[in-house]
Amino acid sequence: MSENMMKTPMDKSHVNRGGKMVEFAGWHMPVQFEGIRQENDQVRNKVGLFDVSHMGEIRVKGPHALETLQWVTTNDVSKLKKGQAQYTLFSNGQGGIVDDLIVYCLEPNEDYLLCVNASNTEKDYQFLVQNNKNATLINESLKWAQIAIQGPQALKVVKNVTGVDMDSVASFEFVDWESPEYGTCYIAKTGYTGESGVEVFVPWEKADKLWNFILDNESETKPIGLGARDTLRTEMKYPLYGQEISDVTNPYEAGLGWVVKPDKGDFLGKQEILSAKEKGLKRKLVGIEITGAGIARPGYKVFSVDSDEIGIVTSGTFSPILEKAIAVAYVDKDASAIGTKLLVEMRKKMIEAEVVKTPFYKKVEE
Secondary structure (H helix, E strand, O other): OOOOOEEOOOHHHHHHOOOEEEEEOOEEEEEEOOOHHHHHHHHHHOEEEEEOOOOEEEEEEOOOHHHHHHHHEOOOHHHOOOOEEEEEEEEOOOOOEEEEEEEEEEEOOOEEEEEEOHHHHHHHHHHHHHOOOOOEEEEOOOOEEEEEEEOOOHHHHHHHHHOOOOOOOOOOEEEEEEEOOOEEEEEEOOOOOOOOEEEEEEEHHHHHHHHHHHHHHOOOEEEEOHHHHHHHHHHOOOOOEOOOEOOOOOOOOOOOHHHOOHHHOOOOOHHHHHHHHHHOOOEEEEEEEEOOOOOOOOOOEEEEOOOOEEEEEEEEEEEOOOOEEEEEEEEEHHHOOOOOEEEEEEOOEEEEEEEEOOOOOOOOOO
């Protein structure tokens, strides 16, 4: 591992709690504590804590903040009221995706906090600089740490720890939490697991104290590593930048057309995105279940039952909650219908698979 890796405020705590540490996007991060299966089950059935402080935060402020964001993103930021958040994409001029992100509206028209992917933080900041419409841009990535609290018991833990009742807060809304111990924080009803829960933006220097307070005082909570984070998001078919989406991915082929709002007016790459859709996209992102023996991994080739190469796996894992091998793949559009039989090449063997409905996992509401 590189000696120049970035470390989150909880780095020593992860080591002390038995975290198996790896390098991820230039950061020293825990891949697991107890084990991926146990941690996946912990989040699906109880509550887990994720250190997501490696994610980037960029502040966009001033009288031209909205104008700037409307130009560089595909979704309609003008719809956001104070305390609302929005999933969106940075679009490049070629119809591809610079990054996927969440925009948090601190003050309509003039103050927004963007949460971007760790591996893309500097790229995203420079992208904003290059396409700025005179907004004030501040890279606040080392000002904010993030703790994700996810699982069926997450909101109970949040109320116990912060006193804030998030039950009445809608998905993709957030509230301010002013704490004498932890300072100004934001508690957002967002997450990357498909479970109920929040992401807490907490000042960098206060995060380790909050992290350990929760784990030491809430007996049902356990720390969760990157491994289970990946299985959880794959079970939901949530995209990961660099795998499902990239600079050459059209949002529509990735199933993200719902965050492209042509009616909002012009934005960077609008015509390129729409013209590719109008010409007819050649591939589609689908979920597949491996019906044979094996686990599909990113980069594995996908074939038709007639042995024609028709796609590539972008994510694949064994789902602990479903006890099945699942994968996400781009395939030719005429092979994307649910029920289509496929073959995946694994170590020079052809393994049977089938296109299935996603998300793979759907929470049963009580």
